[in-house]
Amino acid sequence: MAQGITVVPSTRPTGSNRAASLWSQMRRYGWGYLFVLPWIIIYLAFGLYPLALSFYLTFFDYSFIRPEDYVFTGIGNWLRGLTDPLFWRSILNIFYNQVIFIALTLGLGLLSALLLYKAIRGGKIFRTIYFMPVVTSVVVLMAIGNYLVSPGGPLQALLLQSGILHQPIFWKFSNWLPMPVIALINSWKWFGVSTVILLAGMAAIDQQLYEVAALDGANSWQQFFGITIPQLRPQLFFLLVINVINGLQMFTEVFTIGYDVYGGPNHQALTPVLYLYGQAFDRSNMGYASALGLLLAVLIAILTLLQFKFVPSEA
Amino acid sequence: MLPARRFTWTTALVYILLILGALVVLYPFFYMIMNSFKPGPEILNSPTRLPSRLTLSGYAGVFATLNMWRLFRNSLILASSITILNTGLSALAAYAIAKIPFPGRDQLFSFMLATMMIPGVLFLIPTYVVMYRLGWVGHFYALIIPAAISVYNIFLIRQFIIGIPNELIEAARLDGANELQIYWRLILALARPVLVTVAILNFIGSWNDFLGPLLYLNNPSTWTVQLGLYQFQTSVPGENAQEIWASMTLITVPLVVIYFALQDQFMQAFANVSFK
Known part of the structure; x- marks a missing residue:
């Protein structure tokens, strides 16, 4: 200074x-x-x-x-965690959930950002609307989502009417449906973040790149995959890293949608943080819960490092 | 005129998709508000249909049974204390890190940034043990004190303060202002845009927080709106549908109003994340 x-x-x-x-x-x-x-x-x-x-x-x-x-x-406690089938079930569940969630939220974010980028007028209104679920609380949105996708709710009614479903699905008790359904509700809540970040990234792309490509005869798809996606790498990388770190620590979503601390009778909705919460405050095993927390943190660290190493973050 | 026609078709498709997306995003909110004005039996029997008549009995019921005012008061106390403390203290640290070159400053800042890498789940259990031993479980300060300052916000504010010309600060120093006066009169005024952003992040974060209140606020008189709603939903399954939808609407409306009033700052808060 x-x-x-x-x-x-x-x-x-x-x-x-x-x-x-x-x-x-x-x-x-x-x-x-x-x-x-x-x-x-x-x-x-x-x-x-x-x-x-x-x-x-x-x-x-x-x-x-x-x-x-x-x-x-x-x-x-460490060995117990590493050999605990429930802990591994929770890891499997959260991976299953996150693969679907990240694909949906990035896909929806990219699509909506592209549409907003193309919309010359009125884009701001749509951006404001798409972002609304982001500022609303998880507890409220999970409650609404729960009613919307429930066996008597509007989504299943629509699917039944159109003949895609033949009988109502009690997905909460299914072995493999809770995680994709929660991922679907969650991507509705969070895709607005991807939209805003990717839109800001798109706005910063040098227009000359597109002009040169157009002169070379590249069509819209070629421009999108040849210019837009590579130029958005820093943003996509950031969203991926943040989603993995936050997503693996999911708790409130499964807890407030009505599962107990064991993620339902077959542990179909058990997440790692739900499990360690149950161990700590239901079973009062603070030592074991701490070990589970550390194991999860190690896993998150490894995944983050792998992303930094193997996912290209530079354009 | 092929290019012109293709252009309009693309534009039409863009707007059709945008409107479709908006309807999908808005429908759940519409569903919530609609059901909050619906007579109870209709919510259970025909949840998707429009109400046959509008009623306010759900709202009346919420205030009669749920002590809504107290929930709102608790949430407001928590969210505003965290917002004021965190924004003020983070700005204070950010000013020192941006403009006062004290020895060890850069090492401290690097350390701060490194702490951001640690996932929050690691703190869940041990912080509870610490609070338990301090006797803070059940009190608001178990939630307020740890949230009183945060590295991410220090970082955001520092990025902004670095851009404030040194001459302005030097001029204030020559006028005899000490660093605290500079912070109070100059920095808080000049860094206002980023402070609004940080305040918004703080407020929605603490208003919407569920896990914190669930862990620490075990006495119903200290419950927040989120915790109150959850307890209400789980304590009477299938019953009180009207009250549940009314309380969800009440919890959501203040935030949505603030959001629409300050939407540009909201977008900034999320679009401003920096990339290495």
Whole structure:
């Protein structure tokens, strides 16, 4: 930072001037430390300390019911997590859900961004509408979605009328339907984020690229796959990374749509965070729940690193 | 005139698809509002049909049975305390990191950015243990204090403050203003666009939060709107359909009103994410 103090013509001797400026600089540093202090205190108390505690807890059987009973179990909780079929079922469920969700949300986002980009007038109204579900709460949207896709709801009524379905589907109790249905509701809620981010990316693409391609005789499809998609790589990459990190930690969606902490009788809607919530607050296994949290975090870290390594993020 | 005709057909298709999309997005909201004015038996028997008559009994029922005012008050207290504290403190730290070159600043900032990589699920259990030991479970500050400042917001505000000319700040310093006065009078005014963005993110985040209140607010007198709605839905399955739809509408309307009033800032909040 430039120190503009020299701008002022000084009448005082240089020595005391330097001392004064040093003193004022020290005072500024003091303010600087003071301004970042709240973050440091809060992060120590509710960031670093819990992290260390979490790691520590994984080596114990610890419950709120009998807090005085710490039983050291070594890496027992880790091994238990790695061999727990319910934990793996939850991982499988969330992967199944996320593959469908990410495909839908990126596809819908790309399509709507493209349409908004082509719409010369009135685009703003549509953008505002598409973004509305994003600001609405998950609890409310899951409740509405639940009614819309329920066996007596409008979506199934429409499918029955058109002959696609022959009888109502009680999807919540099915073994493999809850995850795609929740992914569908979720993509309706979140695709607006992709729309806004991809639209901003499209607006930033150099128009000359299209003009040159058009002169070379490239049609709209060729321009879309040859220019638009490659130019949007940073945005698509960002959305992919963010969706994977957030999606793997899904909880509120399955919990508020009406599943218990075990994701239903056949664990058909069990997600990792739902499972660790159940272990912590239903079974009071804080140590085991901490181990599950760490395993999930490791998995997220590995997936994020893999994306950085193998998915091209630059145009 | 083939090119001109092709152009209009494309345009027509674009608008047809846009309108179709808007209808699909809006229908669930319409469905919610429609059912909130529908007589109870009709909601169960013909959920998709328009109401035969409009009734406000669902809304009356919500205020009679659910203590809606208290839920709103709690949500408002939580969301506005988090919004004010987080925006103010994040801006304070962002100012120091952007404009005060204290020793260790760059290392601290790198560390802050690194902490953003840690997934939130890791903090769920141990933070609960910490709050439990502090005796904060059941109190609002269990939710407010950890949310009082956040790296992502510091980062967003810093990006903006860096663009403020140093001359302005130097001029204020020469006028004898200390750093706190500069922050209060100059930075808060000049960084207003990004502060509005951050405030919006804070407010919708905390208004819509479910897991936090579920973990920490175990006493019904402290429930938020989201938690109240969930408890209401699960405690009386199949019953009180009118009240459920009315309460969902009530919870959603304030946010949608704010959203329409500040829609440009909302878009900024999401479109401004930076790419490496």
